[in-house]
Amino acid sequence: MNVLVVGISHRTADVGVLERVTLAPGELPTVLALLLDQPYVREALVVSTCNRVEVYAVVASFHGGLSDVGTVLAERAGVPVSELADRLYAHYGSDAVKHAYRVAAGLDSMVVGESQILGQLRDAYTAAAEHGATGRMLHELAQQALRVGKRVHAETGIDRAGQSVVTAALDLGLGGGPATGKRALVLGAGAMGALALATLHRAGVTDLLVSNRTAARAVHLAATYGATVAPVDDLPALLGEVDIVVSATTSPGQVITSVPPRAKPLLILDLAVPHDVDRSVGRHPAVTLIDIDRLRDSGATAGAGDVALAEDIVNAEVDAFVAWHRGSDVAPTVAALRSRADDLVSAELRRLGSRGGLTDAQRAEVAKSMHRIVQRLLHEPTVRVRQRAGQPGGEQYANLLRELFDLPEPLDVPGALEAGPE
Numbered sequence: 001m002n003v004l005v006v007g008i009s010h011r012t013a014d015v016g017v018l019e020r021v022t023l024a025p026g027e028l029p030t031v032l033a034l035l036l037d038q039p040y041v042r043e044a045l046v047v048s049t050c051n052r053v054e055v056y057a058v059v060a061s062f063h064g065g066l067s068d069v070g071t072v073l074a075e076r077a078g079v080p081v082s083e084l085a086d087r088l089y090a091h092y093g094s095d096a097v098k099h100a101y102r103v104a105a106g107l108d109s110m111v112v113g114e115s116q117i118l119g120q121l122r123d124a125y126t127a128a129a130e131h132g133a134t135g136r137m138l139h140e141l142a143q144q145a146l147r148v149g150k151r152v153h154a155e156t157g158i159d160r161a162g163q164s165v166v167t168a169a170l171d172l173g174l175g176g177g178p179a180t181g182k183r184a185l186v187l188g189a190g191a192m193g194a195l196a197l198a199t200l201h202r203a204g205v206t207d208l209l210v211s212n213r214t215a216a217r218a219v220h221l222a223a224t225y226g227a228t229v230a231p232v233d234d235l236p237a238l239l240g241e242v243d244i245v246v247s248a249t250t251s252p253g254q255v256i257t258s259v260p261p262r263a264k265p266l267l268i269l270d271l272a273v274p275h276d277v278d279r280s281v282g283r284h285p286a287v288t289l290i291d292i293d294r295l296r297d298s299g300a301t302a303g304a305g306d307v308a309l310a311e312d313i314v315n316a317e318v319d320a321f322v323a324w325h326r327g328s329d330v331a332p333t334v335a336a337l338r339s340r341a342d343d344l345v346s347a348e349l350r351r352l353g354s355r356g357g358l359t360d361a362q363r364a365e366v367a368k369s370m371h372r373i374v375q376r377l378l379h380e381p382t383v384r385v386r387q388r389a390g391q392p393g394g395e396q397y398a399n400l401l402r403e404l405f406d407l408p409e410p411l412d413v414p415g416a417l418e419a420g421p422e
Contacts, residue, residue, distance in 0.1 A: 003096040003137060004062065006069040006088055007047075007054030010110050013087040015292050019274030020077040021084075023048040025250055032133045034072050040064030043135045045128040045142065047103075049120050050165070050192060050248075050273045051110050051292060056100065058137045062092050094322050100141055101314045104149030106158060110296060111168050112307060113158035116195060118149045141321075148317045155313065156306040165271060165295065166192075166199040166246065172298055173244075173267040173290045180204035182243035185230065187255060189217035192248035192271055197225045200246070209242065211235065213249075236260065243267065247276035259284045330389035330398040334382045336407040341374045 008021055023031060028046060035044040035055065043058035055073065059065025070088060074081040091099040099108070104121055106113040125142035128134045134142070153159055170179060184205045186196045189212035200208060208227035211234070212218035218229045230238060239245070240260040246269045249255055255276040259266065263286060270277040270291040282289035349367050352358065358366070388397045401407065 002042075002059050002061075002065075003093065003141060004057045004059045004065045004069065005054055005091040005096040005099050006057070006066060006073065007052060008073070008084070008087050008089070009052035009054070009108075010292060010296050011108075012089055015273055015275060017077070017084075017087055018051065018053065018292075020079070021053045021073055022050075022273045023053070023076075024252060028127055029131055031072065031076065032128060032131050034075075035069065036133055038065075038068035038072065040068045043138045044133045045124055045138050047121060047124040049117070050271060051296075052103075052108075054103070056096070056138060056141065058135065066090055094318060097141065097321050098314060098318045100145040101148045101317055102311075104145040105152035105310055105314060106149070107152075107307065107310055107314065110292070111165050113153075113310075114165065115149075115153055115159055116165075116191065118146060118153075119191065121149070122146055144317070144321055148314065151317075152310045152313050156309045158306060158310050165292075166196045166269070167203075169246075169269045169271065169290045169295050170199065170203060170244075170267075172295060173269060173288050178204065179244070180206075183207040183209070183241065184244040184246065185209040185211065185238055185242045186227075187211050187235075187245065187247040187276065188249035188272070189214065189221045190248065190250060193246075194221055194224075196246040196248055196269075196271070197221060197227060200244070201225045205244070209238065211238075213251075239266070245269065246271065248272050249276055251276065254278050256281055259287055262286050326389050330385055330401075333398040333401050333407060334385065337382065337401060337405055338378060340405060340407065341378060342371075345370050345374055 008018065010018070023046065028048070031046055032044055035041050035046075035057065040060045041057050042060065045056040047054045047056070053073070055069045057065055057069055059068070070081050070085065073088070074084045077084055102108045104118060106115060106117055109117055121142070125134065125138075125146075128138070179200065180203070182205055184200050184207070186193050186200070186209070188196075189210060193210065193212070197208060197210060206226075208222075208225060209230040210218050210222045210225075210227045211230040211232050212221075213232060215229065215231075221227070222229045235256070237260075239256065240262050243264070244267045245256070247255055248271045250272070252274065255272075256268070256270075257278045257280075259281055265288065266284075266286050267288045268277055268281065268290070270289065273292065275291065277289060277291070279289075281287055345367075349363070349370065352366065353363060385397045385401060
């Protein structure tokens, strides 16, 4: 199985490095094109969130693919590959499948069990498919990962607490105290901004403001949560009035570089990558600044739920995917065998037809009988070879069929896309 995952995340790098690799809106098509231009990359999908950038690829070889993907990520970060290498991780084959499933289930998230990653993974697949970057393997892997992620959330208590990065940051910043009665401002109307508004509303904050460079998106989001739209130009004044700020924009530059004098405490949650808030703001005597790095280091994102059960589900699903993949590999060989048999029957029928002496009805009956005999002869062996192919070492059965019947290699045989594991 030639699936490769190469990534960098909150587990391997700080935000300073992550923000250099993270894709800004509109950059994905260029990066996908760069990946597909590499000599060893056949399919590609990129997941870019506030705490991870991962490339899922189908490659011609492990080392070649790793070099290709590492080169593209290093170019994106503007650093030599050698400088980025220590912060990258790679998974190949069944390990790549397992990683994809763990990511979808929220097991690899900063907040264990968070479900936002499911939507991010779905968006990443949709974007890659729209740009023609995915094929059979990544299509199946993405669909199965999304299904497994949903299954884990449905069958375990991993997200029972309803935690998210916003929840964890809010709890850390407030020291576990209540958010009711406070005035909060959310900067950004994307997925994280929507999650922040939902979390603050659920925490009891009724005086909510939302601000975004694109006013129409802010209006739509505000209507959903009963918030008020605040013009971007009002930000300096609002920083002197509100109690909580959640900044989650996609701005390439910093959004908050200073806070006006104030005596009342101000909690700022900087959940953006790159940073939305200048680090010097955290030295303001009235400001408590929580960013992704501090959130990770605090241990506040441990999560809750039956992680062990979730891991068991993931492991079983990985075994099912590997078995499906082994079985699907033999499909072109089985198709070639049946095609060879049909060709032989057709040739023999033509030979009999050229000799004459048979009526049309007799020829039809002979043809029917010959096809039925061949299908019966092939049925049991092809069923058995499919079953055996799904087991460890099963590829030897397909190889043996090709050798015995002098069949072409799988790449030379047009095979139908089979359904993935259920």
